[in-house]
Amino acid sequence: MRNKSVITEAEEIGLATELVKLGARLQLLETETQLSRERLLKLYKEIRGESPPKGMLPFSADWFVTWQPNIHASLFIDILDYLTENTKLKGIRAIIKAYKLYLENARVSDLEPILSVTRAWTLVRFIDGGLLRTTACTRCGGDFVVHAHDLYDHYVCGLCRPPSRAGKGGRPEAARVATEALAIVG
Numbered sequence: 001m002r003n004k005s006v007i008t009e010a011e012e013i014g015l016a017t018e019l020v021k022l023g024a025r026l027q028l029l030e031t032e033t034q035l036s037r038e039r040l041l042k043l044y045k046e047i048r049g050e051s052p053p054k055g056m057l058p059f060s061a062d063w064f065v066t067w068q069p070n071i072h073a074s075l076f077i078d079i080l081d082y083l084t085e086n087t088k089l090k091g092i093r094a095i096i097k098a099y100k101l102y103l104e105n106a107r108v109s110d111l112e113p114i115l116s117v118t119r120a121w122t123l124v125r126f127i128d129g130g131l132l133r134t135t136a137c138t139r140c141g142g143d144f145v146v147h148a149h150d151l152y153d154h155y156v157c158g159l160c161r162p163p164s165r166a167g168k169g170g171r172p173e174a175a176r177v178a179t180e181a182l183a184i185v186g
């Protein structure tokens with residue numbers, strides 16, 4: 001934190017605090033703030049009352065294209081795209097806002113928010129890194145997360161074609177997510 005203004009430092013601490021409260025892992029905090037690892041560890045312990053989990057993030061791009069995670073991931077990206085196109089929010093600030101809207105959406109829809117903030121952040125990095133992208137469903141027209149290098153001539157999303165293992169509750173639940181997503185994204 002040498003040569004940094006007090007205001008900048010306060011802003012970084014505020015940002016890190018908000019991220020820790022949302023459940024962010026240490027790697028996210030280290031990437032998105034200029035605070036030292038030592039300070040972040042201290043902050044994390046103070047807020048959550050325990051040390052952050054050790055080790056690298058285990059997330060792979062495949063998780064985001066499996067059925068239920070894909071619906072949550074696509075919902076989050078839809079919200080994020082809307083925010084970046086219609087507000088001045090950028091980068092991690094846009095991700096935080098989009099994630100809060102995603103959580104709110106899950107709460108009112110009585111859904112378990114299976115996309116953690118760290119996963120949401122990782123998803124954005126995978127898209128920026130060219131590993132994943134979005135493509136439009138040929139039936140509902142919604143945008144969904146897919147592998148960047150696969151070809152989808154007639155892509156049909158997980159809402160329009162849920163797998164049989166999703167069971168009876170799968171489709172109405174998924175449809176509700178979609179409805180709520182549209183309500184937010186407008």
Ligand SMILES: [Zn+2]
Binds near residue numbers: 138156157158160
């Ligand atoms: Zn669809």
